Amino acid sequence: MSKVCVLCVVTDGVEEIELVAPVDLLRRADVEVVLVSMNGKLTVTGSHGLVIQADIQVEQIDADGFDALLLPGGPGVAALRKDGRAAEMVRTFAGGGKLVGAICAAPLVLHDAGILDGKRHTAHQTARQELTAAMDDRVVVDGNLVTSRGAGTAVDFGLRLVEELVGSGEAARISAAIMA
Numbered sequence: 001m002s003k004v005c006v007l008c009v010v011t012d013g014v015e016e017i018e019l020v021a022p023v024d025l026l027r028r029a030d031v032e033v034v035l036v037s038m039n040g041k042l043t044v045t046g047s048h049g050l051v052i053q054a055d056i057q058v059e060q061i062d063a064d065g066f067d068a069l070l071l072p073g074g075p076g077v078a079a080l081r082k083d084g085r086a087a088e089m090v091r092t093f094a095g096g097g098k099l100v101g102a103i104c105a106a107p108l109v110l111h112d113a114g115i116l117d118g119k120r121h122t123a124h125q126t127a128r129q130e131l132t133a134a135m136d137d138r139v140v141v142d143g144n145l146v147t148s149r150g151a152g153t154a155v156d157f158g159l160r161l162v163e164e165l166v167g168s169g170e171a172a173r174i175s176a177a178i179m180a
Contacts, residue, residue, distance in 0.1 A: 004031045004165050007066040007093075009086050010054055011038040013076025016046040017151040018103045022070060025158035028177070029170045033070070036061055038080060047074045058085055068165060069093040073104020073124060073150065080109055087113040094144060099164055103148040103157050107131055110145070121147040155180055 006026055010019060023033045037044055037054035044052050063069075069089055071080075080086040090113035094100050102110050107123040110116050111131060120142040123134045138153040139146065139160045146164060148157035159180060163171035174180075 004067050005065060006031055006033045006068045006070050006161075006165070007061060007063070007089070008033050008035050008070040008072070009038060009080065009089070010035050010044045010052055010072070011076040011079055012044050012046075013074050013079065014044060014046050014052070014072050015074030015076075015104055015151055016048055016050045016052075017154045018072040018074060018106075018157075019046070019052065021154035022072070022101070022103070022158035022161055025155070025162055025174055025178075026070075026165070028174050029162045029166050031162070031165055034066070038083060038086065044076075047076065061089075063089065063092045063096070066093075066098070068099035068101065068161070070161070071100075071102040071106035071109055073102070073106040075105075077105040077108055080106075081112055084112075090115060097144055099144050099146065099161070101146040101148075101157065101161050103154065104150040107134070107147050110147070115145070119143070119145055121145065122149050123147060124150040 035054040042054045094115045104124040105127045122140045123131045139148045
């Protein structure tokens with residue numbers, strides 16, 4: 001069996017906790033995570049000044065090589081929405097039956113992609129004006145869609161992504177190891 005591989009979208013203004021916590025947990029589960037920059041550079045600056053090194057730029061990706069798509073939130077989601085390429089990636093991954101994870105404001109990109117209709121989901125309170133059907137749960141799973149509320153739920157979100165991609169046993173092992 002080949003290694004599970006996740007494509008993680010990053011851009012300036014990404015919420016660092018929502019990026020680092022899920023990526024760290026996935027990597028602890030031996031999932032390969034590739035950070036794809038959407039800003040034309042291989043470095044992005046998070047919403048609190050942390051500089052993040054991406055692995056590739058968006059023009060270099062081939063969605064066929066990935067099992068899941070991860071969208072962290074933060075103020076950078078506004079730029080992702082304006083750009084439109086992240087929504088196209090969401091349509092490609094979701095349409096192919098692949099897992100799509102979004103946290104905080106990033107479910108707005110799922111909304112833009114047209115995949116939230118009839119799906120249970122959650123999001124940050126600031127996104128609730130547009131996402132009026134969002135639930136209050138910390139993490140919501142509906143089919144191949146995993147959504148979460150924000151920085152305070154990033155570990156729960158990351159562990160659920162691990163569970164969905166490599167199983168509940170591995171998620172439980174990591175949860176115990178980090179004392180979650």
